[in-house]
Amino acid sequence: MEIKEALENGKNILEDSKIKDSLQKARRLLAFTLNKEKEYLMIHEDEEINEKIYKSYLEKIERAKNHEPLQYILENQEFMGFDFYVDKNVLIPQPDTENLVEEVLEIVEKNNIKQPKILDLCTGSGAIAISLAKLIKGSIVYGSDISEKALQIAEDNSISNQANVLFLKSNMFENIFKGYKFNIIVSNPPYIETKQISTLEKEVQNEPHLALDGGEDGLAFYRIIAENAKKYLYDNGFLALEIGYNQRNKLEEILKNKNYKNIYSKKDLSGNDRLIICQI
Numbered sequence: 001m002e003i004k005e006a007l008e009n010g011k012n013i014l015e016d017s018k019i020k021d022s023l024q025k026a027r028r029l030l031a032f033t034l035n036k037e038k039e040y041l042m043i044h045e046d047e048e049i050n051e052k053i054y055k056s057y058l059e060k061i062e063r064a065k066n067h068e069p070l071q072y073i074l075e076n077q078e079f080m081g082f083d084f085y086v087d088k089n090v091l092i093p094q095p096d097t098e099n100l101v102e103e104v105l106e107i108v109e110k111n112n113i114k115q116p117k118i119l120d121l122c123t124g125s126g127a128i129a130i131s132l133a134k135l136i137k138g139s140i141v142y143g144s145d146i147s148e149k150a151l152q153i154a155e156d157n158s159i160s161n162q163a164n165v166l167f168l169k170s171n172m173f174e175n176i177f178k179g180y181k182f183n184i185i186v187s188n189p190p191y192i193e194t195k196q197i198s199t200l201e202k203e204v205q206n207e208p209h210l211a212l213d214g215g216e217d218g219l220a221f222y223r224i225i226a227e228n229a230k231k232y233l234y235d236n237g238f239l240a241l242e243i244g245y246n247q248r249n250k251l252e253e254i255l256k257n258k259n260y261k262n263i264y265s266k267k268d269l270s271g272n273d274r275l276i277i278c279q280i
Helices: 003-016 022-034 038-043 051-065 070-074 095-110 127-135 148-160 194-199 220-232 248-257
Strands: 077-079 082-084 117-121 140-145 165-169 182-187 233-242 261-267 273-279
Touching: 003 022, 003 038, 003 051, 022 038, 022 051, 022 070, 051 070, 077 095, 077 127, 082 127, 095 127, 095 182, 095 233, 095 273, 117 127, 127 140, 127 148, 127 165, 140 148, 148 165, 182 220, 220 233, 220 248, 248 261, 248 273
Parallel strands: 117 140, 117 182, 140 165, 182 233
Antiparallel strands: 077 082, 233 273, 261 273
């Protein structure tokens, strides 16, 4: 079978299942199966592929047909210019979360924090922690998560990106070293309202619910963070959080009630509230 025929078949299968961007996805999956760049498919469209390759390709098409995120099939997601392994055990790092990393970089620079100690709560794939460790010279970065499978992925990503991050299993602050202080605590916690998960796109619903479900109002983990972060921050230390588009006002109120100061928010490129930062 020729490459162009295999590509057409894959596209048609995805289209019949009403999968968005069917041609683009079919092309990426075929290129991945052949271990080639996408451009190769266009230049060599008349090239024959063997039955084993085609079968492997169709297996990936079937996974995409069933709304499995493309990143899980490709086992890769780029974030802050680094490559991260991802699978069904971790949330897929999104471009919007790069805003959080960039804000922490700005905080470190503006406040001239030398060798900052940083804790990334709910680290998942380790994308935030690893990016910060790579981009902030001399930083001491910790990442925590409740999921052992996620932590193994984070460890592997740290090794592949040659980053020095210490990962530990912890249900939020439960196993964070008592008396240990950080300059910055950063987190992209679960923040989707439980009842809203079933309304999300099917691909998103195939990401781990443990990393999505923020409780009845989506704010459960923020309350835990607001209650406990002060114990682990130096004086004037920073708390930097990613938030849902409609959570700014309620979260600002939570933080004010816990006597955090210098609270401010930032929007993403789409104009949605995306970050809240404050100090103790």
